[in-house]
Amino acid sequence: MRDKAVVAPADLVRTWRQDFPGRPDQLRHVRAALTAFMDGCPAAGDLALLVSELCANAVAHSGSGRPGGAFAVRVRHAHGDYVHAEVRDAS
Numbered sequence: 001m002r003d004k005a006v007v008a009p010a011d012l013v014r015t016w017r018q019d020f021p022g023r024p025d026q027l028r029h030v031r032a033a034l035t036a037f038m039d040g041c042p043a044a045g046d047l048a049l050l051v052s053e054l055c056a057n058a059v060a061h062s063g064s065g066r067p068g069g070a071f072a073v074r075v076r077h078a079h080g081d082y083v084h085a086e087v088r089d090a091s
Contacts, residue, residue: 012078012079012080013076013078013079014077015074016037016073016074016075017075018033018073019070019072020070020072021069021070022059022064022065022068022069022070022071023059024056027052027055027056027059030048030052030055031048031051031052034047034048034051037075038075038083041077041079043083047085051075051087054085055071055073057087058071058089058090059071062089062090063089066090069090070090071087071088072087073086074086074088
């Protein structure tokens with residue numbers, strides 16, 4: 001028997017995106033925004049921690065941390081199926 005892929009209905013797929021200034025003080029804002037977006041999801045805390053670590057790396061190791069730098073966070077959440085998160089930094 002083959003496993004069937006679970007696909008969330010389109011109304012249960014949500015996307016969130018936000019740009020942040022490339023400063024360490026923005027990491028708490030990333031965590032707060034992600035926690036609010038993932039409200040009620042048991043993975044919210046883990047997601048906030050992992051994404052804020054990626055953001056910290058962007059600030060520390062890319063052009064995002066230079067004066068005027070920024071980074072973007074995008075999350076796609078299919079309720080009951082998956083969470084995809086990415087951080088885009090400045091080269």
